Amino acid sequence: MKLKELLQGLTILEATADLEMDISHVSYDSRQTRPGDLFVAMPGFAVDGHDFIGKAMEAGAAAVLCEKIPQGGISEDGSEIPRGGIPYVRVADSRRALAVVGANFYGHPADAMTMVAVTGTNGKTTTTYLLKAILEQALGAKVGLIGTNQNMIGQEVLPTERTTPESFELQGLLDQMRRGGCTHVVMEASSHALYLDRVYGIHYAVGIFTNLTQDHLDFHKTMEAYCDAKAILFRNCDTGVVNADDPWAGRLMEHASCKVLTYSEKADSDLRAESISLGADHVAFTAVTAEKQVPVRVNIPGGFMVYNTLDVLGAALALGISLEKSAEVLAGVPHVKGRVEVVPTPGKDYTILIDYAHSPDGMENVLSSVKGFAKGRTVALFGCGGDRDKTKRPKMGKVAADLADFAIVTTDNPRTEVPADIIADILPGFEGSTTPYVVVEDRIEAIHLAMDHAQPGDVIVLCGKGHETYQEVNHVKHHMDEREIVADYLSAEK
Numbered sequence: 001m002k003l004k005e006l007l008q009g010l011t012i013l014e015a016t017a018d019l020e021m022d023i024s025h026v027s028y029d030s031r032q033t034r035p036g037d038l039f040v041a042m043p044g045f046a047v048d049g050h051d052f053i054g055k056a057m058e059a060g061a062a063a064v065l066c067e068k069i070p071q072g073g074i075s076e077d078g079s080e081i082p083r084g085g086i087p088y089v090r091v092a093d094s095r096r097a098l099a100v101v102g103a104n105f106y107g108h109p110a111d112a113m114t115m116v117a118v119t120g121t122n123g124k125t126t127t128t129y130l131l132k133a134i135l136e137q138a139l140g141a142k143v144g145l146i147g148t149n150q151n152m153i154g155q156e157v158l159p160t161e162r163t164t165p166e167s168f169e170l171q172g173l174l175d176q177m178r179r180g181g182c183t184h185v186v187m188e189a190s191s192h193a194l195y196l197d198r199v200y201g202i203h204y205a206v207g208i209f210t211n212l213t214q215d216h217l218d219f220h221k222t223m224e225a226y227c228d229a230k231a232i233l234f235r236n237c238d239t240g241v242v243n244a245d246d247p248w249a250g251r252l253m254e255h256a257s258c259k260v261l262t263y264s265e266k267a268d269s270d271l272r273a274e275s276i277s278l279g280a281d282h283v284a285f286t287a288v289t290a291e292k293q294v295p296v297r298v299n300i301p302g303g304f305m306v307y308n309t310l311d312v313l314g315a316a317l318a319l320g321i322s323l324e325k326s327a328e329v330l331a332g333v334p335h336v337k338g339r340v341e342v343v344p345t346p347g348k349d350y351t352i353l354i355d356y357a358h359s360p361d362g363m364e365n366v367l368s369s370v371k372g373f374a375k376g377r378t379v380a381l382f383g384c385g386g387d388r389d390k391t392k393r394p395k396m397g398k399v400a401a402d403l404a405d406f407a408i409v410t411t412d413n414p415r416t417e418v419p420a421d422i423i424a425d426i427l428p429g430f431e432g433s434t435t436p437y438v439v440v441e442d443r444i445e446a447i448h449l450a451m452d453h454a455q456p457g458d459v460i461v462l463c464g465k466g467h468e469t470y471q472e473v474n475h476v477k478h479h480m481d482e483r484e485i486v487a488d489y490l491s492a493e494k
Helices: 049-058 094-105 124-139 168-177 191-195 224-235 304-318 324-330 358-374 390-403 419-428 444-452 482-493
Strands: 026-027 038-039 063-066 087-089 113-117 142-146 151-153 154-159 184-188 204-209 238-245 259-264 273-280 283-288 291-296 342-344 350-356 379-382 406-409 436-439 457-465 471-473 477-478
Touching: 026 094, 038 049, 038 094, 049 063, 063 094, 094 168, 113 224, 124 184, 124 304, 124 324, 142 168, 151 168, 151 304, 154 342, 168 379, 204 224, 204 304, 204 482, 224 238, 238 304, 259 304, 273 304, 273 358, 291 304, 291 324, 304 324, 304 358, 324 358, 342 482, 350 358, 350 482, 358 379, 358 390, 358 457, 379 444, 390 406, 406 419, 406 444, 419 436, 444 457, 444 482, 457 471
Parallel strands: 026 038, 038 063, 063 087, 113 184, 113 204, 142 184, 204 238, 238 259, 259 273, 350 457, 379 406, 379 457, 406 436
Antiparallel strands: 142 151, 151 154, 273 283, 283 291, 342 350, 471 477
């Protein structure tokens, strides 16, 4: 592709590169750069891509797209390139430019499909899976899914590394979905992705807001900034489906440019849940609009599932699917992996659940739900992720102290932090509480202890890992699947 074709839609501040040159591919990591690439240098939080322009040129990059004039480098044949000798195109924002270049490179795949994005602290993954099911069964659509658990093209599963890929990979994934016959895409849009322009330039038919509670303050610093990052979505969609009960909804929609459909349990809204019934294995309610009332049942427990269902019903309405049809589909949708997921414990008189809850609100949701149906104790096993917001750690401890009958404090993904230090940050949350707890740093040993000390009717909630099948320590992901840990321990007892 010609360089000028890749740059369509960008405002070029200056250029020394030949815009007629052929570009074979695009890279933004010098370690992945190949001969003939356009290397996009982006400033980052840990490193600045401009510092690796020389490495990219050494790897054979044909030109550089950047914000700052290149300082020189080494050519492919090993000779030195003087300052100003590197062919470059300078723009004001190279991160946004990467998104535009990606869309140009792959032929704007999002324009060929109906795009839906879900943002919020909790509930994004469940929402995307439920909506995917409705689109497939009510419309007969082939649906692409992009999210925390996995990416999917119809029923084909693709691995995923982060909730929302970097913009160039995202455009490549959308192209794969388009070529695979997808007519719709349902994706999670994390606050990082919105703020860092990974989804820049994509217009959505529907944007969904689930809720906003404390998380990611290591990155956003304040709840206001976190909210404002989420709000970007609602300046780039046709219809916003918004939780009217959430206290941040007003700020979120302050500068929205879309039509708004609200949903709620409590507030006046376009779509409400009434006559709510919570069971050990389901939620049920009546979905009410100005025109009709429709009974709804979803076979996933937890009071929070009412909201996760309302937002799906609202999005489906915005896409022209009736409440009746959506309710019919939802009645048959199975569990979502890692979300209040029951782990088989044959022959045992206790229950083990796996849930991705890794924020104070997420833990409160799942533990409150479990207390509503547990015949015995509610046992919370949890830790906190390393290299992430430290202020939520004692809050998660307090949630466990307030809602669990017994707590086991352990590790989650310690990443580069010392596990004992993370646990020390959690424990102040138990101060003043009479809830018994123990500290078992090794998560596998912690799960074994929970099973060894389980009493009849107990519900043990393994919080934090959810769908993950690894534990990250010092940049290395070690295999850890809690389903396997439970199964192996039960087998060893026989």
